[in-house]
Amino acid sequence: MEKFESLYHALANLDGYIFPNEIVLNWDVLIVMYPYITGLVAGAFILASLNRVFNIEALKPTYVISLLTALSFMLVATMPLITHLGQPFRFYEMLITPHLTSAMAIFGFVYLWYLMVVLLLEIWFDYRYDMVIWSKEKKGFMRFIYKALTLWISDTSVASRKTDDKLGYFITVVGIPSAFLLHGYVGFIFGSIKANPWWSTVMMPVIFLFSAMVSGIALVMFIYMMINFIRKQKNDILCLDTIAKFLFYILIVDFALESLDQIHRIYEADESFDILKILVRGKLFFTFFIMQIGVGTLFPLATIGFFQFYKPKEHIRKIMYLIVSICVLVGIFYMRWNVVIGGQLFSKSFLGFTSYKADLAGGGSALLALLWFIVPFLILAFLLWLLPPWKKAPHVEHIE
Amino acid sequence: MPIQVKRLLMVFGLFIAIMAVLIYFLTPESWGEFGHYRGLALKEIADKEVKHVDVNETCAMCHDSISATFASGEHKSINCQNCHNVGYKHVEDPTKENIVKPEVTRDFCLRCHAKNPARPENYIKQVDAIEHNKDKVCINCHNPHKPWE
Amino acid sequence: MGIKKENVTRRDFLVKSGTIAGGVFFASLLSPFKGVYATKEPEGDGVWYGIGIDIEKCIGCASCARACKNENDVPKEPFFFRNWVEQYTITNNEEIKVISPNGGIDGFTQTVPEKDIYKTFFVPKMCNHCEKSPCTQVCPVGASFESPEGLALVDQNYCIGCGYCVQACPYGCRYIHPDKGVVDKCTLCYHRLTKGLDPACMLACPTRARIYGNLRDKDSEISKFIRDNNCVVLKPQLNTGAKLYYNSLNQEVR
The missing domain is CATH 3.30.70.20 (Alpha-Beta Plaits)
Structure with a gap:
């Protein structure tokens, strides 16, 4: 009886009519975490690519950091999904017998492609020379680790470094569409559900993609400042200004797309519109208008937009950038929340609502979701220790 | 070919080989017999226990007098197991413990017979629960197996 | 030469597009839309x-x-629930009320007074x-x-x-x-x-x-x-x- 307690509570607090099976909200905060983390990966990677492919020199200090951030979040990206499964130990079936008409099954392969072929390779090419050097400096176990990481290649010639650079560039170019694919696909998982009018829109993959970029860029900005704070280094203000500028542009696109989606929904006003209107004005009011639009979009837009015309003193800008990056991260989290949870709050009969409260007392999903958000930071710390970007040799072009 | 590419191709080759081996060994036996699913699943679902028994072949065998009364009454279209719950255990081993003797309260009867404008008049007799002998239990007057007696 | 080549390409193009258009047309004849309620039984025999x-x-x-x-x-x-019953009630002022207490298992109690009911019916799902x-x-x-x-x-x-x-x-x-x-x-x-x-x-x-x-x-x-x-x-x-x-x-x- 106890495990159904919150369900009985939900049953007693139904608004209108809802199909009896819909009282259970199957996709909880863990599934909110999944597109959130995947989005951070895609966004961080795209920021790294901006530097490399489009040669934006000012972003150089964040290049490796964004790659490592992307990797550390990528490694846990599937964990919220897997821990959410009713039968977690059967997850391998998704790779063994993937059902090709299912967006979720294809995601497994998109994920593997992205992790193995794009992220790992790019980082590997970037670090290969340094790892060879480190393997020569270190002794014992660490020496073995670095040697294994280089795949026992000990070539340090300039020619080999140039090859690394060329191949790394190629991977980055392949990586951009891959990152688009990765997060566009997550959007498609939701956007392709025709039963749910809140999800079912062709805009969904595009919106997910741009919000992913926004969140990833904000995350790298945050992590860059944190790393410098911990290492007691000075932030490169030009770099921060440039990141903020990109954040500003992409945030505008993201906001425009989301607005377009909503305006289209409001103007078309199909049969589901009445219930969605009540949903957004009622149960989603706080998370949608205040958190997602207010805190996550309008405030950062206003702040960074203001900085484009008038630049206050450096330390004020830094503090504001820190606040803005946190606001964006929170806002995008609530954007995912509004999609995932919001899409399940109303009945597919369009006649009523259920309610959702994360079962904190049960120690369930909310804590687990928090865990999957903290673990990437630990992985990142480990990666920064293993592959410190500040100990890297100067880029090959600078040697000649 | 640069050595980096060679080594990486080896690693990827190894990875794909492992995947292929895993796919080979982990794919269930009857996979793809009828479609993209385990063919055996059909049999497993079909093998689930049948709990509602055939009334004519079972209930009527022992409870012949009740059965005869029932068959001539207004309730004849109702399956015995609607009120007495599933009979598969009782058929195996007929005791009083493994069949339900329903507690025939007013609510029990009113589940079907309560006056409700949605109920089609020609299919079911309805009573106004508030007015119709409100303090009495239905079975004091009506025999559930032959309600008009 | 140039003109001749152009002619060949154009003829080629016409032939090809004609083939495609014809193919599409005949394909549409071969599998015309059929099916009651947008449902069409697949090939085969046996029960469906x-x-x-x-x-x-x-x-x-x-x-x-x-x-x-x-x-x-x-x-x-x-x-x-694998199946359940709903009661729809449409009132005289055109409100839709749906109930399904415990999927209908607990019995239905009509809360709308009869004089306000425009229409009411059960829907098993x-x-x-x-x-x-x-x-x-x-x-x-x-x-x-x-x-x-x-x-x-x-x-x-x-x-x-x-x-x-x-x-x-x-x-x-x-x-x-x-x-x-x-x-x-x-x-x-x-x-x-x-x-x-x-x-x-x-x-x-x-x-x-x-x-x-x-x-x-x-x-x-x-x-x-x-x-x-x-x-x-x-x-x-x-x-x-x-x-x-x-x-x-x-x-x-x-």
Whole structure:
């Protein structure tokens, strides 16, 4: 009886009519975490690519950091999904017998492609020379680790470094569409559900993609400042200004797309519109208008937009950038929340609502979701220790 | 070919080989017999226990007098197991413990017979629960197996 | 030379586009749109099940829901149903009220005074066993599938419990079994059908409001039911190819 307690509570607090099976909200905060983390990966990677492919020199200090951030979040990206499964130990079936008409099954392969072929390779090419050097400096176990990481290649010639650079560039170019694919696909998982009018829109993959970029860029900005704070280094203000500028542009696109989606929904006003209107004005009011639009979009837009015309003193800008990056991260989290949870709050009969409260007392999903958000930071710390970007040799072009 | 590419191709080759081996060994036996699913699943679902028994072949065998009364009454279209719950255990081993003797309260009867404008008049007799002998239990007057007696 | 080449290309182009256009035209002749209610039985013989529910006969006793729970080990809590009954009430000021206390198992109490009722009726709900079922489409591992008999079934020994199909079903007919951690849904009592028995809900219905049968057989009870009555399926705009046909269903029902 106890495990159904919150369900009985939900049953007693139904608004209108809802199909009896819909009282259970199957996709909880863990599934909110999944597109959130995947989005951070895609966004961080795209920021790294901006530097490399489009040669934006000012972003150089964040290049490796964004790659490592992307990797550390990528490694846990599937964990919220897997821990959410009713039968977690059967997850391998998704790779063994993937059902090709299912967006979720294809995601497994998109994920593997992205992790193995794009992220790992790019980082590997970037670090290969340094790892060879480190393997020569270190002794014992660490020496073995670095040697294994280089795949026992000990070539340090300039020619080999140039090859690394060329191949790394190629991977980055392949990586951009891959990152688009990765997060566009997550959007498609939701956007392709025709039963749910809140999800079912062709805009969904595009919106997910741009919000992913926004969140990833904000995350790298945050992590860059944190790393410098911990290492007691000075932030490169030009770099921060440039990141903020990109954040500003992409945030505008993201906001425009989301607005377009909503305006289209409001103007078309199909049969589901009445219930969605009540949903957004009622149960989603706080998370949608205040958190997602207010805190996550309008405030950062206003702040960074203001900085484009008038630049206050450096330390004020830094503090504001820190606040803005946190606001964006929170806002995008609530954007995912509004999609995932919001899409399940109303009945597919369009006649009523259920309610959702994360079962904190049960120690369930909310804590687990928090865990999957903290673990990437630990992985990142480990990666920064293993592959410190500040100990890297100067880029090959600078040697000649 | 640069050595980096060679080594990486080896690693990827190894990875794909492992995947292929895993796919080979982990794919269930009857996979793809009828479609993209385990063919055996059909049999497993079909093998689930049948709990509602055939009334004519079972209930009527022992409870012949009740059965005869029932068959001539207004309730004849109702399956015995609607009120007495599933009979598969009782058929195996007929005791009083493994069949339900329903507690025939007013609510029990009113589940079907309560006056409700949605109920089609020609299919079911309805009573106004508030007015119709409100303090009495239905079975004091009506025999559930032959309600008009 | 240049002109000649151009001519050849143009002729080439015309021939090719003509072939394509003709091909498309003949292909469209070969497989014209057919199918009742956007459902088309696949090639093959053997039974292909469809279900019919006659709203006018439903007395809202929810014997079907009760029998289903008993037959299929559905958890008794009011959050898990393979089938359930709803009561729709449309009031004189055009409000729609729907109730389904414990899926109808607890009995219906009409709270709207009779003078305010414009229209009221029961709607039994269950899996539509769609032909183009959105739920089997999204299953990532192939644990949810359409059987050769046209039934949407779940392989509970293979299901990973991701809940994607629960989201994809427009009719709310699936749930995650709280003890098993896998999806559970109506099988049209596949274990009974294969033994030649009627599904539990059909057996329990006192007014024979529910029927089922072979859609391939044009003389079967279900085919006649669809032919002779003014049937509709739920949410036809979603093109799920639903095979649960309601006689005299109101447009308000979703």
